[in-house]
Amino acid sequence: MKKLIPLLFFAVHLMALELISPIEDDLNVDLNKALLGKKLFMDPQLSHDNTISCASCHHLDKGGDDNRQFSVGVNNKMGNINSPTVFNSKYNFVQFWDGRAKDLEEQVLVPLHNPDEMNSNIQEVVEKLKKSQEYKNLFQKVYNDTIKEEYVIDAIVEFEKALITPNSKFDRYLKGEVNILSHVEKEGFELFKSYGCISCHNGVNIGGNLFQRVGIVKQIKYENKYLGRYNVTKDEEDKYFYKVPTLRNIELTAPYLHSGEIKTLREAVTFMMEYQIGVTPNAAEVNHIMAFLRTLTGNRPKIMEID
Numbered sequence: 001m002k003k004l005i006p007l008l009f010f011a012v013h014l015m016a017l018e019l020i021s022p023i024e025d026d027l028n029v030d031l032n033k034a035l036l037g038k039k040l041f042m043d044p045q046l047s048h049d050n051t052i053s054c055a056s057c058h059h060l061d062k063g064g065d066d067n068r069q070f071s072v073g074v075n076n077k078m079g080n081i082n083s084p085t086v087f088n089s090k091y092n093f094v095q096f097w098d099g100r101a102k103d104l105e106e107q108v109l110v111p112l113h114n115p116d117e118m119n120s121n122i123q124e125v126v127e128k129l130k131k132s133q134e135y136k137n138l139f140q141k142v143y144n145d146t147i148k149e150e151y152v153i154d155a156i157v158e159f160e161k162a163l164i165t166p167n168s169k170f171d172r173y174l175k176g177e178v179n180i181l182s183h184v185e186k187e188g189f190e191l192f193k194s195y196g197c198i199s200c201h202n203g204v205n206i207g208g209n210l211f212q213r214v215g216i217v218k219q220i221k222y223e224n225k226y227l228g229r230y231n232v233t234k235d236e237e238d239k240y241f242y243k244v245p246t247l248r249n250i251e252l253t254a255p256y257l258h259s260g261e262i263k264t265l266r267e268a269v270t271f272m273m274e275y276q277i278g279v280t281p282n283a284a285e286v287n288h289i290m291a292f293l294r295t296l297t298g299n300r301p302k303i304m305e306i307d
């Protein structure tokens, strides 16, 4: 396997440009549904004690995560895993670090029902919303019906589908503005390809489309308690496999890794070079790769400007 890796990376290098595609500019959502979903996403009534909304852990004015190592739910309960961004999550092949939700629809109820996150349940949420004339009118308008569980989920998912961040410098480069990247940024992209970062971080989300092991070329020494994909499959081979995270907007979403234990982008890139590529990182290369990664920051989702 070890001998195959360089070969694989070379093949990937050749295909590199096709391996990453830009985010679409258009929202492609039902706007009324998405706007209702936006209201629900930001509504603390979705938690049992009305203190926590989805946006408490997925800040929509920043990178779509909460910039904490671990998220804090109802009654100040601390979770044990880093909150990923909700931006561009519609492009992920499955949801969660261990992929236990097959899509966004399946994902919504997990935090809602988690006693350490929102500690609620969907029936309770529907009952609360039914007390609001404003919500009654909105559901009537959008679904032509009374408030129902499936509509709450559907609206939130529609909003999440609108949380895309198009028009990053790198996307503009992909679309033909070849001179938009500086020399250093281009150099960083070359390294990203030649080192094979792109073999795991690819697709429209530059991540989010496969599970991979952490410590693939250099064993991680610390005792890692969160077993990742293994939790779902119970297959020994899946221990320490995680959904490869997106690198879009990565400069905004520190701290890093599922464990949230890496505080800076520099350390994250250094860690990846050492444990996923097996090279001793040198400062100049790390700087170049970071410059490239910063070109992946896109526009704030358009839906945030629409009322």
Ligand code: HEC
Pocket: 041, 046, 052, 053, 054, 055, 056, 057, 058, 071, 072, 073, 074, 079, 081, 082, 083, 084, 085, 086, 089, 092, 094, 095, 096, 097, 098, 104, 107, 108, 109, 111, 112, 116, 117, 118, 156, 160
């Ligand atoms: C208390 C903090 C908290 C709240 C509240 C919360 N989330 Fe999350 N969210 C997280 C954490 C932590 C994860 C990662 C969990 C895991 O992978 O096991 C996550 C994962 C996700 C993901 C998967 C992203 C990916 O790349 O895998 C989506 C989508 C998401 N949340 C949307 C929501 C929605 C919608 C709500 C409201 C119904 C919500 N979250 C409420 C903390 C929170």
Ligand code: HEC
Pocket: 192, 195, 196, 197, 198, 199, 200, 201, 211, 212, 213, 214, 216, 242, 243, 244, 245, 246, 247, 250, 253, 255, 256, 257, 258, 259, 265, 268, 269, 272, 273, 276, 277, 289
């Ligand atoms: C073999 C697959 C693989 C390769 C190669 C790889 N990565 Fe990763 N990368 C991952 C996985 C899996 C994670 C999540 C690790 C975790 O949560 O513990 C990750 C996480 C990251 C993160 C942190 C993301 C976040 O939101 O926490 C950054 C930044 C990153 N990689 C950049 C790179 C760079 C730069 C390279 C090349 C030098 C690279 N990766 C090579 C699989 C890979």
